[in-house]
Amino acid sequence: MHDCQSLSLVEMSNASLGNNTAVLEKTSSANDGAQIQLVYNKSEHIPLKDFAAEIRGGKDIKEFLLSALVLLDVQDTSIWDLLEIILRRIKQTSVPHNGGASSTQSSSLPTATTTMISNTVISSGSSGHRENLNIDEIKQALFVNDRVRILAKTLQATTATETNWTYDQSWLAIMCTSPSIVKRHVAIARLKNPCNLGRNCQEARFIVFILSPMKEKGTKNFLETGRTFATIFADIELRAKLLKATTQQEFISIIDKHTDNLMEQQTSTARNSFIDPFDDNTNSSELLKVKTYYCPILSDICLDFSRRLPHYLSDYYDIFKTHRGSNKVISTAVFLYFACLLPSIAFGVLNSQVTNDQISVSKAVASQCLGGLFFSIFAGQPLIVVMTTAPLTLYVKVISILCAWYRTDFRDTYALVGLWNSFFLILFSFFGVSKVMKWSTRSTEEIFALFVSIAFLVDASAHVYQNFAWNYSTTACKQYDEYWKLRRMNKTIPTNLTGDVLEEPCSRDSSLLYLLLTLGTVWLGTFLYKFKQTPYLTSAKRELLADYALPVAVIIMSLIGSLLFNKINLQSFPVDHENIFVLVRFKNVTLKQILATGGLGFSLSLLMFLDQNIAGAIVNSPANKLKKGKAFHIDLFVIAILNGWLSLFGLTWMHGALPLSPLHVKALADTEERVEQGHIQSVIVKVRETRLTVLLSHIFIGLSLFMRDILKQIPMPVLDGLFLYLALTSLDGNQFFERVTLFFTEQAAYPPNHYIRQVPQRKIHLFTFFQVLQLLILCFLGFSPILYTKLVLPIWLVAMVAFRYRILPKLIPLKYLRSLDQRL
Template structure:
């Protein structure tokens, strides 16, 4: 705390870099300390509730204030308080002196005011990169007079550290003689139109500036500006309030956001509380000791009337949410229909048209509608995937070799798979997934990303080898153009061009825009051959080969029905692991979902879907990567922030809905009637889309970040949590272990046949994934210490929720 004769001010940022005290010295005499403070519970403190209620009623608000130097922002807030009659006009100069000090102060004992401009240069350097706002906008400070803080007169001196700092907000506070006639503090709030770096100690980007002023005279400890600042800090750290405040269109909406926050804190609804990682592990994956205990818990949680209703109604009256639903539905349609047609074409070739594109589209529509309606986690996307396509190919090879009718054997394999999955559900077998932590998830997600990237490279190599140069060049142009346009539009939300809403729309609709653009480019080169998507020749719900939809289940000998139990057990293992790992990535705490997971309920729904698909001879489906976690992220509002000089994104508002999955699969079912339009899309556009999915999956995977460290100059390592806590050599050793396992998984996933047998190595894929669990539990602890494993398995920094700087 800094005392300046009759005035004082102080500061507290809510997140310190560690629990230990960090000291920063600035020449010649400024000393700041960052120290952890206990989290303030507004619900448990009467004074905190009263203070926020008063803020909601009387605090002057300045919404949509253009970014400006800190001194200018504070003067606007002070003038607003004067206009509202809450402080006298004589308090302005005293407040500015308390908050900023006098650059040429002659007070020899006032260490906080000495050489404050030098203190700013030491502690408030703007981190590399452009300043970004909470809507992922950016603004170059060198091109805007309002955001150029390099001039000393506009810089923030050392005392500005004495504020409450947070991710997206800063709360300066001070005590003034001019307010000694008052017995309470006054508050004013400003929201900037875009976030910018105001020179705070930790380099945070600020969207809100909240000013708290109080009298110098003695007050109750619960009424001091310090305590009120902490109360406001607790409110702004609430993700729901922060999102509501950021999107508030008027003063009334902003005040309603404060009241809603108070209502949530004082009368919390247990069903709306976001599950913690510990509760997910300890409760969802715990053995209940009862028959189908986990399933019963999922049904009670996810089919609770209020929860299930909210899955359909949340956001339907909110224009911003409706826009998100629309953009996500369009994105999902293209993200699902294109690989569905591609895998259907492969099944057509591999099974002599017993299963083809029509069956695949109908299967996808049925599975998606059923899962979106009844699943425990509707954000998960079920699809037919590459492993399933390979498995169907292997089954067909077995049937040809053993002279078994394919479709009946296929159907019985699916029925055995569904039965085994149901047995796993009623025995609470999902408890083993609690041992499948970040170590396995990272390898699996990186493999999926690598496979999608390879689906861009391999087809283009084949085109290069088998086609004329002009055909290859066009295919390369269309594939690469699709990827580049989609990536450019995805990142366009960070630009400073156009309006924020237009940037967001272009970002959300980037994939369909890129596909349509490259389809139009193909029309320019009609004289060059370009293979289109393989759509069905027939229109309507008819099978590809003209066979009956119902499979003759008993046109097969009894011994082969039991033989199908072997292939069913292999397939059930694949479904069990892939389904649960994909769902775990959707339910990651970072996605901030509140309704809770439904692992057992999801497996039951998938089992029912498999039964129907098997009886009708349609391709099987299960949870797919990367579509499932990308679906959750596509629906969310995210905020970009800088940490350690790098840009990251965090979810500030999650949306959980069944609408997007349901509507998407309605259109997928109707797409059979639009075969001519789909047939215009070049197949090479699909390659570029696969590359986009692969690169998008790698973003945010800690394993991939550690792989990049192997090729990074050591001086350029980001000072993140594991770099600061684990020796570099140990980090590389941990990465090397994961790389070895990734190579093993890729080797198995290559799907080659062993000699002249019908055994395909791809069948071992689920067993290799299961092998990672004992490796993590029993082998890694012999190589690494518990502290090292903990740091390396953390996806993000563990932050102290409330901390402080005193000067």
């Protein structure tokens, strides 16, 4: 039998976009010596403060910034010790407020870099006596009791999505009232390392500490003061800037400017509204701009034009106004240089093989250079990266085979298909056909993204297999085996066998080195890509290595293959010196050929339409927090013009590429790591929207045409390792792939995702099974040796959307589909 000894009240309010919590807690002790605590939780919504409507919010921020205690880079990881420091500092320096004047002092603590802008605080009364704070009394009020170190009153934000909400664990506002407090105090601490402050705050970097009298005006009490500062710190971009502040003046200035911007921009609309990236009527301010540029015939393109034109010039310079903007331009441009150049070389090798060198490696590199420059200058969304892809390479192979069957000129046929494709894409852009992509959900887009990753994997694996077939399992190697077997057995060796062994070398070492360089490239690249999650070196150096992961891996493995193992013959790609820009003449084109290529062009236009819009939808996802607007119709029009021009010169086609476009966004992004039930989740804080990275990288790709002999030193296995690297890194954040792994994961180790909580396990696996089935059909159409299946691939992508809306709801309830398959 337990004897209840005490009852304490804890109120915990979460300032969130949708859900908030107030907590009541009971504690009791047992006669057997064990302490038992009862905690009662109650959820409560507390809205963000509207600085535009509530004048007290902005006023409090301005006044407290002149008098707040600021601690930078605190190293204490104990909340008890940290609060002890803050309370003693406040007690030592608390003097009456004197007409807004402030005295500036500077001091240091053994565990923190401490700055006092002013040690005076805003007083609730007019008394001029020193405030006599009772530290022990305040500490008792801060926590449930001495034995239960649970904070009594806190404010914390939650982040809402369509299907889930999570705690924002990077900051915490702690509030306290006590009889010994006669005026309000505010202290802000930035921790040097993330601190675990409890179950819902496992990685706190900022602590806002608020003391308030027990009797205070309703607009100035502890909750309203806490709500004011909680609204400020709920902004993820503000916290990212504060983490980079080096001085107290910069720290305070950032908060001050953010408050001014918030007072100007804040409206009564909910911040957690979910925007469909294909919906052109989601922002009334944009609609006002449309009136200036409105064109009744091309309304969708005009809307995109109106949305993006005001930001065009800023796309070239505003990145330099951000923290580490110059470094990001360089690192991302270098990343794109290797990530675009090497795949274009690899795809150029494939195209060269299937077209008898009519589309050579040099043409592929030239196409990448010209296409990237053209798109970066004229596109609406410059974060999309265009390049030739595996599906386009398969399509080129189909055209080449058809030309061989019907004995037609490949360049003429290729150009006609490209022109028909451009014609249909122009029609799609003029009539706003991209709007139909709003029916494409996360499942369809992630299935296609995984298909692209598999295509990279298949290409790399095929090259490794081919090398082993040429060098490891050859007739010469079998003769070598037989020769040495007979030598060991001291048997007579036939004369013809001895001659064959001497004439034909066996190059098994070449195959082994090929495999090692391929795996070494992908291992080193992924290791450096994940280096930010390791404890080694400093944070800045870890981020630097992660930014240059791909270039470092390619350069190191190329040097190993070319210098350390220069005696081993490694396969390289051919580089010719032919004239690249030769216009197609259309000398022997017939009307029948023109009409026949129209069907091929329409099928190709469907493929490009879907690929381009899927890449655009992923880039413009609300999770990326882009601010300059979308431009699906302009982008499609630019792709149409670009491919029509490339077709006339027999250069490779291109469109928005996966996974390179999302990786480009990540390379320009600042991220914040969040921990939920032991699982680390990376959340994008902001993305630097610029045209410079693609522009600079493709200028250097063009210059690479003059370094053909140097490029030949890059071994082919390094290119295959690059393919594997792109395939693996693109899996981050792909929920389809995560659900596939659940088939092989112990249930106790399932991640705390929203669909795990909201959807029965059988329904999750059933939905994943249907996705796997669609992926297998997609892979069959793309990789089948049957020629015409590749032409059906775009049609199957459209059929997948119909399957999602017509058949799947009959098998899985809609409430579960909303959790599993919302928009990106």
